[in-house]
Amino acid sequence: GAGVSQSPSNKVTEKGKDVELRCDPISGHTALYWYRQSLGQGLEFLIYFQGNSAPDKSGLPSDRFSAERTGGSVSTLTIQRTQQEDSAVYLCASSLMGSGASTDTQYFGPGTRLTVL
Amino acid sequence: AQKVTQAQTEISVVEKEDVTLDCVYETRDTTYYLFWYKQPPSGELVFLIRRNSFDEQNEISGRYSWNFQKSTSSFNFTITASQVVDSAVYFCALSTSNTGNQFYFGTGTSLTVIP
Numbered sequence: 587g588a589g590v591s592q593s594p595s596n597k598v599t600e601k602g603k604d605v606e607l608r609c610d611p612i613s614g615h616t617a618l619y620w621y622r623q624s625l626g627q628g629l630e631f632l633i634y635f636q637g638n639s640a641p642d643k644s645g646l647p648s649d650r651f652s653a654e655r656t657g658g659s660v661s662t663l664t665i666q667r668t669q670q671e672d673s674a675v676y677l678c679a680s681s682l683m684g685s686g687a688s689t690d691t692q693y694f695g696p697g698t699r700l701t702v703l
Numbered sequence: 704a705q706k707v708t709q710a711q712t713e714i715s716v717v718e719k720e721d722v723t724l725d726c727v728y729e730t731r732d733t734t735y736y737l738f739w740y741k742q743p744p745s746g747e748l749v750f751l752i753r754r755n756s757f758d759e760q761n762e763i764s765g766r767y768s769w770n771f772q773k774s775t776s777s778f779n780f781t782i783t784a785s786q787v788v789d790s791a792v793y794f795c796a797l798s799t800s801n802t803g804n805q806f807y808f809g810t811g812t813s814l815t816v817i818p
Contacts, residue, residue, distance in 0.1 A: 619806075624751065628810040645805075673745065691738070692806060696750035 588613065588694035590679050598701045599668055607663045607698045611680030619662050619679040619692060620653060629677065635661060668702045675699050705730045707797050708810035717817050724780045726795030734800035735744050737771065737778045742811070744792040754778065785816045812814045 591610040599605050602606040611618050620632040635655040646652070650668075655661040665672055679692040704731040704775065716722045739751040752762065754771050762769050766783045782789050792811045 602803065625715040626810075629806070629808040630798075631805050634805070642805075677748065679748075682755060691750055693755050694740070699746075 590677075590678055590680050590693055592655070592695040592698050594698045595696065595697060596663075596703065601670060602667055604664065604666045605668055605700065607665075607676050607700070608665050609661045609663070609678030609680075609695060610693045611659065611661070612693060615680035615682050615693075616701070617681045617683060617690075617692075618655055619681075620661070620663050621677040622647075622674045623677055623697070632663070645692075665666065665700075668700075670702045673702045675701055705732075705799060705805075705807045707795050707807050707809035709793075709795055709812050710811055711812045712810070713813045713815070714760050715815045715817060716805060721781060721783050722785055722814065723781075724793050724795075725811060725813065726778045726780065728776050728778065728788045728795070728797045729741045730797060730799050732799035732801050736798045737781050738796040738806070739769065739778075740796065742794060748794065751780075782814075785814075787816050787818050790814060790816045794810075 590612055593608045597605055616637050618635045621629040622632055623629050633641040633646055637658060638647045641660045650666045653661060663676060675697040677694055677697045679689045679694045681692045685691050708727045711725055714722060723801055735756045738747040742748050752769055759771050759773060761771065768781045770779045778795060792813045794811045795809045796806045798806050813818045
């Protein structure tokens with residue numbers, strides 16, 4: 587079946603502009619995650635959605651970052667007033683259950699490469 | 704606190720050589736899960752394996768094998784007879800029963816297989 591998809595694949599923006607990144611999870615997956623990967627670094631957790639529960643926003647680096655998940659499926663990560671340090675690859679992942687009692691496997695999308703000039 | 708350490712930043716091997724990628728983890732939870740992902744140049748992370756803390760049996764899948772040792776908190780990954788297509792960044796990750804929502808990733812090991 588179809589995997590996790592993300593759009594756009596590349597985004598170049600000017601400092602101070604707002605950007606929206608989109609993620610389509612695997613059909614039937616209830617959990618959705620956003621990560622940031624800076625050049626040469628590991629993955630930094632940003633936010634997690636599970637069903638209709640309130641999202642876990644503990645990884646968001648500042649209040650310029652926000653995310654929504656509409657209808658329990660597609661998610662949008664918004665970065666307001668972008669800064670050069672926001673330049674990174676933003677990865678989305680989904681998993682079947684996302685249950686804390688029995689961690690299941692996360693499947694990743696291809697990412698969005700964001701460049702802030 | 705949970706932590707994953709991949710001490711090898713970059714490794715280069717000649718095709719057909721065997722190579723082992725190290726992963727050391729830290730957690731105080733007794734129930735936890737370990738993962739390996741491959742990130743080829745295309746950028747998409749590909750799931751390779753998941754192992755839970757109660758199963759120390761080593762696993763082999765084709766040219767890939769994994770050695771899980773709780774005594775040393777390690778979950779090492781070996782590629783036998785490496786091929787150019789194995790060139791990628793490999794990430795080890797940890798999640799626990801108490802942090803099920805979060806994966807803790809190592810910083811990755813960049814493997815280059817030279818033809």
